[in-house]
Amino acid sequence: xxxxxxxxxxxxxxxxxxxxxxxxxxxxxxxxxxxxxxxxxxxxxxxxxxxxxxxxxxxxxxxxxxxxxxxxxxxxxxxxxxxxxxxxxxxxxxxxxxxxxxxxxxxxxxxxxxxxxxxxxxxxxxxxxxxxxxxxxxxxxxxxxxxxxxxxxxxxxxxxxxxxxxxxxxxxxxxxxxxxxxxxxxxxxxxxxxxxxxxxxxxxxxxxxxxxxxxxxxxxxxxxxxxxxxxxxxxxxxxxxxxxxxxxxxxxxxxxxxxxxxxxxxxxxxxxxxxxxxxxxxxxxxxxxxxxxxxxxxxxxxxxxxxxxxxxxxxxxxxxxxxxxxxxxxxxxxxxxxxxxxxxxxxxxxxxxxxxxxxx
Numbered sequence: 216x217x218x219x220x221x222x223x224x225x226x227x228x229x230x231x232x233x234x235x236x237x238x239x240x241x242x243x244x245x246x247x248x249x250x251x252x253x254x255x256x257x258x259x260x261x262x263x264x265x266x267x268x269x270x271x272x273x274x275x276x277x278x279x280x281x282x283x284x285x286x287x288x289x290x291x292x293x294x295x296x297x298x299x300x301x302x303x304x305x306x307x308x309x310x311x312x313x314x315x316x317x318x319x320x321x322x323x324x325x326x327x328x329x330x331x332x333x334x335x336x337x338x339x340x341x342x343x344x345x346x347x348x349x350x351x352x353x354x355x356x357x358x359x360x361x362x363x364x365x366x367x368x369x370x371x372x373x374x375x376x377x378x379x380x381x382x383x384x385x386x387x388x389x390x391x392x393x394x395x396x397x398x399x400x401x402x403x404x405x406x407x408x409x410x411x412x413x414x415x416x417x418x419x420x421x422x423x424x425x426x427x428x429x430x431x432x433x434x435x436x437x438x439x440x441x442x443x444x445x446x447x448x449x450x451x452x453x454x455x456x457x458x459x460x461x462x463x464x465x466x467x468x469x470x471x472x473x474x475x476x477x478x479x480x481x482x483x484x485x486x487x488x489x490x491x492x493x494x495x496x497x498x499x500x501x502x503x504x505x506x507x508x509x510x511x512x513x514x515x516x517x518x519x520x521x522x523x524x525x526x527x528x529x530x531x532x533x534x535x536x537x538x539x540x541x542x543x544x545x546x547x548x549x550x551x552x553x554x555x556x557x558x559x560x561x562x563x564x565x566x567x568x569x570x571x572x573x574x575x
Contacts, residue, residue: 216270216308223315224267231260263314270307273300316567321422322388327364327491328379328420333396335414338403340373342525343416345548346397347377350390352550359383364484365472371404378470378488380423387422392536392559394420394522401527411528415521421491432490438462441478461485468492537562 234257237243244250277300283293330346332339354361364378381390398415406412440460458473459481470489472481524533530544532555539558541547547555 216311220311220315224263224311227260228264228267231257231264234260263311266307266311266314270304270311273303273307276300277304312568313564316564319388319391322391323385324387324422325380325382326387326390326420326422327488328381328390328393328418329376329492330374330379331376331417331419332369332374333415333417335399335412337369337371337373337405338399338412339414339416340369340375341371341404342397342399342414343374343377344372345399346416346418347374347379349548349550349552350379350381350393353552354381354383354386356550356553357383357389359386363474364488365470365474380484380487387420389556389560390420391422392420392522392556392563393418396521397523397525398521399525399527401525419492419495421495424487424490424494432463432486432493436464438464439482442473457481459485461489463489463493466493466496468496534559 234253237253238250238257243253277297280293280296280300283289283296286293328347328350330343330350332343335342351361360382362380362382364380366377367375369375396415396417398413400411400413402409403412403414438461440462442458442460457476457478458471459478460469460471461482462469468489470485470492472484472488474481474484522534522536524531524535525544525548526533527544530542532541532544532547533539534555537558539555541554543551
């Protein structure tokens with residue numbers, strides 16, 4: 216174990232002692248919000264410190280086993296013992312590295328997935344609908360709950376923009392690397408001469424804010440408009456002005472919702488989406504500053520980043536951030552995203568581990 220990793224672990228041991236003392240303080244226990252935060256930090260720290268103590272115990276046992284090698288009668292037993300100790304040290308070292316990787320505090324949150332048509336006109340809107348369907352099917356396979364927050368349909372049944380709320384275990388952690396520019400190469404439904412066209416969509420995956428986060432929005436900064444909902448027809452047509460559009464005046468960000476018949480619920484949904492967009496904007500600004508010093512392997516999620524190409528004639532998906540190429544595009548578009556998601560998470564973990572090893 217290098218000195219940088221050991222120093223981090225020893226600091227964590229001291230931090231755990233501090234947390235134990237803080238949680239025993241009646242003043243802290245009186246503040247439930249702070250108490251819960253510290254209790255979670257203590258639980259996480261205790262798990263890592265437990266691994267470190269096991270590592271140190273195995274490390275301390277090694278010299279005794281080595282000393283037995285000099286005894287001919289104990290040599291074979293000593294070798295077995297050393298092999299066992301070394302295997303345990305290797306396993307614990309890997310677990311400690313993983314446990315110390317920086318954690319995104321939003322990883323456990325639900326998420327909003329926003330898909331917008333880009334260059335390519337109607338074909339881009341149709342591709343946006345394909346992407347939305349892909350994410351809905353993937354969410355269904357994970358046992359996640361989905362809810363359509365807002366949609367703006369195109370003439371041929373695609374989406375100019377669609378926002379989906381996804382609720383479940385660690386949704387944002389698994390979906391956040393979908394943010395960015397998605398390019399499609401295929402023969403559009405509107406193409407009469409069989410030519411391959413290139414179109415693009417942008418995806419933004421935003422963690423759902425805390426339920427109490429809405430209070431951070433200053434009412435004076437908001438313009439709230441009501442309008443009559445439009446839809447595909449039938450039972451979805453709303454005869455009253457229940458659709459809501461919320462504009463954040465300082466930034467110009469807009470969120471709207473017309474999915475619910477209740478104006479009150481539409482307003483709550485639109486405010487939640489707006490809050491997520493504001494937080495996403497702040498996050499992107501922070502990451503842009505970080506990227507100025509060290510570009511992330513798995514990009515910042517900026518929508519200007521072209522992260523992936525879907526080539527339908529060749530049945531090929533290419534993720535440009537990690538040079539991943541899969542020739543199973545049909546399955547991916549049907550929601551089988553697990554291999555892509557796992558590869559992106561593994562690449563990010565490797566990058567973080569390299570930074571941990573060098574002490575950066």
